[in-house]
Amino acid sequence: MRLSRRGALRLLGAGTVAAATPYLAGEALTGTQLTSDVPLPPPFRTPLSVPAAAVGTRGADGTLTYDLVQRAATAELLPGVRTPIWGYDGQFPGPTIHSRRGQLAVVRHRNELPVPTVTHLHGGHTPPDSDGYPTDLLLPVVGDRGAAAGPSPQEQGHQHGYADPAALLAAGTREYRYPMDQPAATLWYHDHVMDATAGNVWRGLAGFHLVSDDGEDALPLPRGDRDLPLMIMDRAFAADGGLHGGGLRGDHVAGTLGDVVLVNGVPWPVLEAVGARHRFRLLNASGARRYRLALDPPPPGGHGFVQIGSDGGLLAAPRVHDTITLAPAERCDVVVDLARYRPGSTVDLINELGSGPTRRVMRIRVGARTAGAPAVPARLATVEPLVPGPDARRRTFLFQAAPGGRGWTINGRQFDPTRTDADPRLGEIEVWRFVTDLQHPVHVHLAPFQVLRRGTGGPGPHDHGWKDTVDVRAAEAVTVAVRFTGYRGRYVLHCHNLEHEDRHMMATVRVH
Amino acid sequence: MRYWLLRGLATVTAVTGIAQPIFAGRFLSGSYSALEAHRGTGIALAGLTLLTALAAVPVARRERRWAPVRMAAMVTVLTTVQNGLGFARVLGLHVPLGVLIVGGVIGQAILAWRPSRAPAATTPQPAVGPTTGPDPTAVSR
Numbered sequence: 001m002r003l004s005r006r007g008a009l010r011l012l013g014a015g016t017v018a019a020a021t022p023y024l025a026g027e028a029l030t031g032t033q034l035t036s037d038v039p040l041p042p043p044f045r046t047p048l049s050v051p052a053a054a055v056g057t058r059g060a061d062g063t064l065t066y067d068l069v070q071r072a073a074t075a076e077l078l079p080g081v082r083t084p085i086w087g088y089d090g091q092f093p094g095p096t097i098h099s100r101r102g103q104l105a106v107v108r109h110r111n112e113l114p115v116p117t118v119t120h121l122h123g124g125h126t127p128p129d130s131d132g133y134p135t136d137l138l139l140p141v142v143g144d145r146g147a148a149a150g151p152s153p154q155e156q157g158h159q160h161g162y163a164d165p166a167a168l169l170a171a172g173t174r175e176y177r178y179p180m181d182q183p184a185a186t187l188w189y190h191d192h193v194m195d196a197t198a199g200n201v202w203r204g205l206a207g208f209h210l211v212s213d214d215g216e217d218a219l220p221l222p223r224g225d226r227d228l229p230l231m232i233m234d235r236a237f238a239a240d241g242g243l244h245g246g247g248l249r250g251d252h253v254a255g256t257l258g259d260v261v262l263v264n265g266v267p268w269p270v271l272e273a274v275g276a277r278h279r280f281r282l283l284n285a286s287g288a289r290r291y292r293l294a295l296d297p298p299p300p301g302g303h304g305f306v307q308i309g310s311d312g313g314l315l316a317a318p319r320v321h322d323t324i325t326l327a328p329a330e331r332c333d334v335v336v337d338l339a340r341y342r343p344g345s346t347v348d349l350i351n352e353l354g355s356g357p358t359r360r361v362m363r364i365r366v367g368a369r370t371a372g373a374p375a376v377p378a379r380l381a382t383v384e385p386l387v388p389g390p391d392a393r394r395r396t397f398l399f400q401a402a403p404g405g406r407g408w409t410i411n412g413r414q415f416d417p418t419r420t421d422a423d424p425r426l427g428e429i430e431v432w433r434f435v436t437d438l439q440h441p442v443h444v445h446l447a448p449f450q451v452l453r454r455g456t457g458g459p460g461p462h463d464h465g466w467k468d469t470v471d472v473r474a475a476e477a478v479t480v481a482v483r484f485t486g487y488r489g490r491y492v493l494h495c496h497n498l499e500h501e502d503r504h505m506m507a508t509v510r511v512h
Numbered sequence: 513m514r515y516w517l518l519r520g521l522a523t524v525t526a527v528t529g530i531a532q533p534i535f536a537g538r539f540l541s542g543s544y545s546a547l548e549a550h551r552g553t554g555i556a557l558a559g560l561t562l563l564t565a566l567a568a569v570p571v572a573r574r575e576r577r578w579a580p581v582r583m584a585a586m587v588t589v590l591t592t593v594q595n596g597l598g599f600a601r602v603l604g605l606h607v608p609l610g611v612l613i614v615g616g617v618i619g620q621a622i623l624a625w626r627p628s629r630a631p632a633a634t635t636p637q638p639a640v641g642p643t644t645g646p647d648p649t650a651v652s653r
Contacts, residue, residue, distance in 0.1 A: 021605065024602075024604035024608070025604055025605050028604075396542060396544065398542035435539070435544065456547060456548055456551045475540055475603060477539070479544075
C-alpha cells in the first residue's frame with residue numbers, strides 16, 4: 001500500500017514533468033495575439049501577387065525620381081472584405097522601387113494622410129536629412145493643395161508633441177534623396193514616425209526597395225518572374241473589415257500579433273511555379289512576429305534553402321539551411337530549387353513558430369521541370385570582414401522593459417530626440433553588444449554591421465554577411481562589429497518590434 | 513578524513529551552485545562577463561557535482577546509507593542536462609531545473625555536515641560523530 005502510493009506519486013510527478021516539458025521548452029513569441037472578428041478565408045486559394053514596380057522619371061544625369069502619395073484607400077486583402085488602409089500610392093504593400101548601385105534615387109513623398117509621417121529606407125546608406133529621423137515629420141498637406149493658412153510646420157510639430165528643436169519639418173511634400181552608394185540588396189521603406197510607427201505600418205505603410213548592381217547581374221541567379229520579393233506580415237481584421245488593432249494606442253505593449261499571414265498583401269497565397277530554381281527575397285515586415293520558415297515537405301536530401309543574401313546584400317558564399325528564422329525587419333535572400341520536387345507536388349512554406357493559422361504562410365504548386373538558372377555559384381560577392389582593433393570602442397546597449405511595464409528602454413532610458421546616446425566616429429570600427437530581457441530585433445540605421453558573437457559562441461546560422469537588423473532573443477547577448485561611413489549626423493538605433501519602438505526603445509546615434 | 517573530503521567538496525559545490533543564479537541575474541542586468549562566468553561556472557559545477565557524488569561513496573559505505581549518494585548522482589546528472597539546456601537556450605526548462613539543482617546542492621551540503629548516524633539495522637549504539645573512531649563495518653576493504 002505504502003509502496004503503491006509512493007509509486008503513484010512518482011508516476012504523477014513524472015507525468016506532470018513530461019506534460020509540461022514541451023510547453024516549457026518551446027519558444028514563446030513576444031507580443032499579444034489578436035483574433036480576427038471576420039471568418040478567416042480558406043488558405044491557399046488566392047494566387048500570390050507581387051507589388052507593382054514604381055514608375056520613375058529619369059533626369060538627364062541618370063537620377064530616377066519617384067513620386068509617391070501617402071493616402072487612405074480601400075483594399076481587398078481578404079476575399080470579399082473591404083479594408084480601409086493607408087498606403088503609398090494607396091497600395092498595400094506600396095509599389096516596389098528599383099534602384100541601381102551608385103545612382104541617386106529621389107523619392108518625393110506627398111502626405112495626404114490625416115497624420116504626420118516619416119519615411120525610412122530600411123537598410124539604406126542614406127544621408128541624415130533623408131534617413132527618416134523620427135521627428136523629421138512630413139506634415140499632412142494642408143487644406144486644398146497645400147494652401148497653408150494655418151500654423152507653420154515648426155508650430156505643427158510642437159502641436160504634435162515632439163519637442164525637438166533639431167527636427168527637420170516639411171509640410172505636404174518632401175524629397176528623400178538616396179545616393180544608393182551600396183551593394184545590391186533587398187531593402188524596404190516604411191513609416192518611422194515618432195510614437196506612431198506601429199499603427200502606420202500596420203495600416204499598410206511599407207514597400208520594397210530593391211537595389212541591383214553589376215556584380216549581382218554577372219551571377220547566374222534566377223531572374224524575372226522567378227525572382228520574387230516576399231513581404232510576410234501578420235494582421236488581424238475587425239468585424240467591419242478594418243484592420244483590428246490598428247488603433248496605435250492599443251494595449252499591446254509587448255507587440256501586436258495578427259492571426260492572418262499576408263504575403264505581399266495576399267492571405268496565405270498559392271504560387272504556381274515551374275520546376276526550376278526560384279529566388280525568394282524573404283522579408284519579415286511584421287510588427288512583432290518572429291518566423292521560422294521551412295519547406296513542408298522538405299526536398300529529398302533536405303537543405304531546401306540556399307541562402308545567397310542577408311539584410312545588406314549578397315553573402316560571400318552561399319549557405320544551406322533547412323529553416324530560415326526571421327525576426328521583424330530581417331531579410332533573407334534564398335534560392336529554392338523546385339526541380340527537386342516531382343512535377344505536380346504541393347509544397348508549403350510553413351512557419352514553425354506559429355500555431356493554427358499562423359503556422360501556414362504560402363503554398364507552392366510545382367509545375368513541369370523547366371530549364372532555368374544553374375546551381376548557385378560558390379562565390380557570390382566580396383564581403384570585407386570588419387575586424388575591430390584591440391582598442392576599438394566598445395558599447396553595450398541593454399534592451400529592457402521600463403519600470404512599471406508601460407514602455408521600453410535602452411540602457412535604462414527612454415528615447416529623447418534631444419539626447420545623444422552614442423557618438424561613433426566616422427570610419428572607425430566599433431564593437432557593440434546588444435543584451436536583452438525579452439526578444440528584441442535590434443536595428444541600426446546608416447551602418448550595416450557584422451555579427452561577431454551570439455551568446456558565448458560564434459555567429460548563429462542566420463547571422464552571416466551584412467546585417468542591419470539582428471534577432472536578439474530573450475535573455476541573449478549579441479556582439480557586432482559596426483562601422484559608420486559616408487555621413488556625419490543624427491541617426492537612430494532601435495528595437496524593430498514596432499510597439500517597443502513607439503514606446504521609446506530607441507537611442508540617438510550621432511556620427512561625428 | 514573521508515568526511516572532511518565530502519564536506520569540503522559539497523560546500524564548494526553548494527557555493528558554486530548558488531553563484532549560478534547570481535551570475536544569471538547579473539547577465540540579465542546587462543553584464544556580458546556575467547554570462548561568460550555563468551557558462552564557465554556551469555561547466556565547473558558539472559565536475560564538482562561528480563566529485564561530490566564520488567566522495568559520498570566511502571561515507572555511504574561506512575554508514576550504510578545510500579540516499580546521499582543517490583541524491584548526489586541525481587544532481588550530477590541534472591547538472592549535465594542543465595548545461596546542455598543552457599547551451600541550447602531551452603530557457604523554459606533551464607530556469608526551473610536550475611532552481612532544483614541549487615536546492616539539491618544545498619541539500620547535499622547540509623547532509624554532508626550532519627553528524628553521521630549509525631545504520632538503523634545495526635545494534636543500537638550511541639549517536640557518534642565521524643571522529644569517534646573507525647566503524648568496523650567500513651574497514652573490510
